[in-house]
Every structure is written in structure tokens, then in C-alpha cells.
Amino acid sequence: MHIDHTLSDIVARKHFFSVPLDYQQSPSKQITVFAREIVSIENQHKELPYLVFFQGGPGFGAVRPISNNGWIKRALTEYRVLLLDQRGTGLSTPVNASSLSYMSATDQADYLSFFRADNIIRDAEYIRAKLSPDQPWSILGQSFGGFCVLHYLSAAPEGLKEAYITGGIPSLTRPVDEVYQATYQRVIAKNNDFFKRFTDARLLVDNLAKYLYDNKVYLATGELLSVEMLQLLGINLGMEQGPESVYYLLEHALVETNHGVDINPLFLHQFSHFLDYSTNPLFALLHESIYCQHNASSWAAHRVRSQFEQFNYRPGKPLLFTGEMVYPWMFAQFEQLEPLQQAANLIAAKKDWPALYDLEKLSNNKVPVAAAIYSEDMFVEMQYSLETAKQVNNLKYWLTSEYEHNGIRMDGEHILDKLISLNRGKCLR
Known part of the structure; x- marks a missing residue:
């Protein structure tokens, strides 16, 4: 189902996809995943590549744009942006006490086990097959969205042209206690x-x-x-x-x-x-x-x-x-x-969580990746981010003390522009 609407200087289209809850099981219960595609008014009739945004969280729907500003303004100069409500958030079969009330606690836990980054990326690839079947697309991950980016690079790098991360490079191997x-x-x-x-x-x-x-x-x-x-x-x-x-x-x-x-x-x-x-x-x-x-x-x-x-x-x-x-x-x-x-x-x-990162694939990564690492970040340990950056081939990073964890919300146009320049070998301004 597609529903079009207009915002300030933006044309938006609402997409609803029916996807498997469990991609490893056939047939599987189906859930809905929602994504809002936005493009600037002047570019609405152009064939532009997609940039998919992975929101921080987990558990938060994608940003609801009001006007063409911030990182979206920079992105819309050359992309169609896809704002993905990760499964369980926003309009994507929301998870809450009411929606889970008909299940036993065991069934609730089993159901929720399908809502991590691995299945979020399976959803993204399912959607790419619908919207961009012949070309890989670009992705941007903020905070937990950066965790999703690194899983994407591990699980389905063939679907990616380039990747951007802001405030979200996790350790690939360190235990949760550390x-x-x-x-x-x-x-x-x-x-x-x-x-x-x-x-x-x-x-x-x-x-x-x-x-x-x-x-x-x-x-x-x-x-x-x-x-x-x-x-x-x-x-x-x-x-x-x-x-x-x-x-x-x-x-x-x-x-x-x-x-x-x-x-x-x-x-x-x-x-x-x-x-x-x-x-x-x-x-x-x-x-x-x-x-x-x-x-x-x-x-x-x-x-x-x-x-x-x-x-x-x-x-x-x-x-x-x-x-x-x-x-x-x-x-x-x-x-x-x-x-x-x-x-x-x-x-x-629960002990049997599957691995999220393929160290060998990441060490041989060919997808250009640019990341902003905030040295004063309270949410993501800088030293662990730098450690991971060394383990991912073709990853360039910009280390800065200018921003807190939500820098992209405060100065997104500038931050995304720097990362795009970094990914494309241009001098940072």
C-alpha cells in the first residue's frame, strides 16, 4: 500500500510491507513493517538512489520529518530517503503490553527474540528487493542504528553501496559486562x-x-x-x-x-x-x-x-x-x-542469541563506511569504537569532541556532509 502526502518542501510516500516474523521458518507469521520515503519537491521526478535511515534505540520509530532541514536537508540533495520504522516500533506492528497481552510470558519472550538487529536487516533487504532490486543502496545509522549498519555489513554487504554511522560503533566481541x-x-x-x-x-x-x-x-x-x-x-x-x-x-x-x-x-x-x-x-x-x-x-x-x-x-x-x-x-x-x-x-x-557480527567479513569489507565518533559520548565507549574501527576494513572515522550522542539531531546537515565527504575521499571542512 502506498499513500502520498506533502510536507514543507518534501514529498512523502508511506510504504507498508508484510514480512515474515521469522525468516528461518516457512511459512511464518507475518508482521507489518512501515517505511516513509521522502524526496525534495525539486527532485521528486528524478531517479535518485536510496539512503535508508536506521533509528537509535532499540525500540524507537524513525524520525517524523516536519520540514526539509538538518541531516535530511543534506541527504535530499542527492537521495531519496527511506525512514524505516524498525519492526516493533512506530507503525511497524508495535510492541507494547496491550499488543502482547494475549500471549503467555514464554510466548512473549520467544516473539520478542525476533526483534533484534539481525531481523531488522532481513527486513531491510526484503524491502530493498521491492524498492531497489537492481541496485545496492546507502544506509545511515544513528546510535543503535550503527549496530544495525555493522550487522548489515556482516550479513548482506552485497545490498550496500555505502554506509554512514553516527554515535554508534559497538564492540564486536566484548561481553556486556565490560x-x-x-x-x-x-x-x-x-x-x-x-x-x-x-x-x-x-x-x-x-x-x-x-x-x-x-x-x-x-x-x-x-x-x-x-x-x-x-x-x-x-x-x-x-x-x-x-x-x-x-x-x-x-x-x-x-x-x-x-x-x-x-x-x-x-x-x-x-x-x-x-x-x-x-x-x-x-x-x-x-x-x-x-x-x-x-x-x-x-x-x-x-x-x-x-x-x-x-x-x-x-x-x-x-x-x-x-x-x-x-x-x-x-x-x-x-x-x-x-x-x-x-x-x-x-x-x-536467554543464552542462545545468535552472533551479530562476522569478523572475517568485516575485516575484508569492501563497502565504503564513514563514521562520526564522539569522544565525550556517554552512551558508546570511545575506546571500544576505535577498537572496532580497526577491525572493519574500509572504515574511515571522524573523531570529534564537538558533539554529544545526539549530534545528528543538533547539527545533522553539517555532520552528514562531513561523512559523505570522508567516504568519497574529499577533504573535511
């Missing part, structure tokens, strides 16, 4: 930066943590706001403009009333907009599995946290924010995760 040991160190550094920048933030945070410890506080969604949930705000410290947003939220968390200090209803309303766990449950369900190859995650972030006692709050002790970590207690505290608690435990215990 990933989190490095990430916790990054999060500590971001906490230090935050409390140094905003001199009254320490008092604001510790007063709020003490208040939550002593009182039962409920969000506008009805969920209990625990100290541990408050710490999850730290995921925003690794984003451009994230620390500022967190600080301004904390500024009005507590208010003076005739009855003493109380929680601000405005804070309770705004808090939930800073976290995506209930609205995007696939992220919490599968986040740790993106690092797993023939091994179980066994709630790695939770286990590794025990090595960093400074994250365990108690009254009189400074509170530290956590980062991009998923914990088992979240499936008891977030309303939309609670029905999926058993499935989450089964996924965390």
Missing part, C-alpha cells in the same frame, strides 16, 4: 560535569531525593516516583541540551507552601516526558540483548552497578544519576512494563 563497566565510568564523568556547571544542582537534587525517600509521591501517570526512578533522569545528561533540561526540571521540583515544602504538580506532570520506558517498552525489553552473542545478559547493568557503590542512594549521601541502563525493578515500577516482567526475566536469561 560495556557497562565502561559506561558507568562515563556516567560518573557526566554527573561531575553536571554538578560543576550548575552550582545549586547538588542542593536541589539531594533535597528532592530526601523528600522522595521520606514521602510517597505519585506521578501524573499514577506511578510511584521512587529515588531510583529519579536517578534515571541521567540518561538525558548524555544528550545535547539534556543537562540544561534536567536542571530546569529540578529547579521547580519542590515548592514552599503554607504547609511547608511540597512537591510541585508541574514537576510531576513534566517528569514522565523525560523518560521513554512506558511509551517505548521494546527499549527496556531488548536493550541489553543488543550486546549479546551466544550469551545471556543476566541483567548486566544491575549486576555491574554493584561495583559502583556511589550510585546507591541513602539519606545524607549525594545522589548520582544513572545513564542508559535498564534494571529489573523498572518492570515493577513502570505501569506499561509491569505486565511484561516475566517476559523480561526470560529475555535476560
Whole structure:
């Protein structure tokens, strides 16, 4: 099914594809994968190559464009852009507590095992056979989208003309525990930066943590706001403009009333907009599995946290924010995760995840790859990214301290232009 519509300076077409849930089984249950194809108005009648965008996550739908700006503006000068809602996200047979409610926990876990990068790339190749059967296409991956790019290079490089990665080069071989040991160190550094920048933030945070410890506080969604949930705000410290947003939220968390200090209803309303766990449950369900190859995650972030006692709050002790970590207690505290608690435990215990990367293929890679590595990235350890860059033939990278993890959202036109120049042997500007 194709549906056309127009945006500001963009012509868009909606594509819906029926694809196998399990490509290894025939016949297989079918699911829907959605992709939005966009092209600039001036290029709408031209035969342009495709650039496929793989969103970060896992568990988030592709960007919904409003106008021709940012990285999309640069891309549309020479491509048709395909914004892929990865399976389970956006309009692609969404995963949520309601959609899974008819399944047992075991069936839920089995079903969700088909929503990693390997099947996302199988979907991409299925779609390429429909839209670009005679030519390989170009791809761009942000964050987890970069993990998808490296799997694409491992599994189906014949489908690719060129590849771009921003803030998303994972280790190819390191176990998940090592990933989190490095990430916790990054999060500590971001906490230090935050409390140094905003001199009254320490008092604001510790007063709020003490208040939550002593009182039962409920969000506008009805969920209990625990100290541990408050710490999850730290995921925003690794984003451009994230620390500022967190600080301004904390500024009005507590208010003076005739009855003493109380929680601000405005804070309770705004808090939930800073976290995506209930609205995007696939992220919490599968986040740790993106690092797993023939091994179980066994709630790695939770286990590794025990090595960093400074994250365990108690009254009189400074509170530290956590980062991009998923914990088992979240499936008891977030309303939309609670029905999926058993499935989450089964996924965390799953040991037979297939390998995601073919080291031999990557070492002999012929597809031109250009990557932006952000030295201050809180989400992806720079040293592991550089380690992987050495293992992938034909990969060139641009190492910069100018951007946080979401650099492509903030200065995408400039970043994509640099990567295209890098891939094509031009001098970086």
C-alpha cells in the first residue's frame, strides 16, 4: 500500500510491507513493517538512489520529518530517503503490553527474540528487493542504528553501496559486562560535569531525593516516583541540551507552601516526558540483548552497578544519576512494563542469541563506511569504537569532541556532509 502526502518542501510516500516474523521458518507469521520515503519537491521526478535511515534505540520509530532541514536537508540533495520504522516500533506492528497481552510470558519472550538487529536487516533487504532490486543502496545509522549498519555489513554487504554511522560503533566481541563497566565510568564523568556547571544542582537534587525517600509521591501517570526512578533522569545528561533540561526540571521540583515544602504538580506532570520506558517498552525489553552473542545478559547493568557503590542512594549521601541502563525493578515500577516482567526475566536469561557480527567479513569489507565518533559520548565507549574501527576494513572515522550522542539531531546537515565527504575521499571542512 502506498499513500502520498506533502510536507514543507518534501514529498512523502508511506510504504507498508508484510514480512515474515521469522525468516528461518516457512511459512511464518507475518508482521507489518512501515517505511516513509521522502524526496525534495525539486527532485521528486528524478531517479535518485536510496539512503535508508536506521533509528537509535532499540525500540524507537524513525524520525517524523516536519520540514526539509538538518541531516535530511543534506541527504535530499542527492537521495531519496527511506525512514524505516524498525519492526516493533512506530507503525511497524508495535510492541507494547496491550499488543502482547494475549500471549503467555514464554510466548512473549520467544516473539520478542525476533526483534533484534539481525531481523531488522532481513527486513531491510526484503524491502530493498521491492524498492531497489537492481541496485545496492546507502544506509545511515544513528546510535543503535550503527549496530544495525555493522550487522548489515556482516550479513548482506552485497545490498550496500555505502554506509554512514553516527554515535554508534559497538564492540564486536566484548561481553556486556565490560560495556557497562565502561559506561558507568562515563556516567560518573557526566554527573561531575553536571554538578560543576550548575552550582545549586547538588542542593536541589539531594533535597528532592530526601523528600522522595521520606514521602510517597505519585506521578501524573499514577506511578510511584521512587529515588531510583529519579536517578534515571541521567540518561538525558548524555544528550545535547539534556543537562540544561534536567536542571530546569529540578529547579521547580519542590515548592514552599503554607504547609511547608511540597512537591510541585508541574514537576510531576513534566517528569514522565523525560523518560521513554512506558511509551517505548521494546527499549527496556531488548536493550541489553543488543550486546549479546551466544550469551545471556543476566541483567548486566544491575549486576555491574554493584561495583559502583556511589550510585546507591541513602539519606545524607549525594545522589548520582544513572545513564542508559535498564534494571529489573523498572518492570515493577513502570505501569506499561509491569505486565511484561516475566517476559523480561526470560529475555535476560536467554543464552542462545545468535552472533551479530562476522569478523572475517568485516575485516575484508569492501563497502565504503564513514563514521562520526564522539569522544565525550556517554552512551558508546570511545575506546571500544576505535577498537572496532580497526577491525572493519574500509572504515574511515571522524573523531570529534564537538558533539554529544545526539549530534545528528543538533547539527545533522553539517555532520552528514562531513561523512559523505570522508567516504568519497574529499577533504573535511
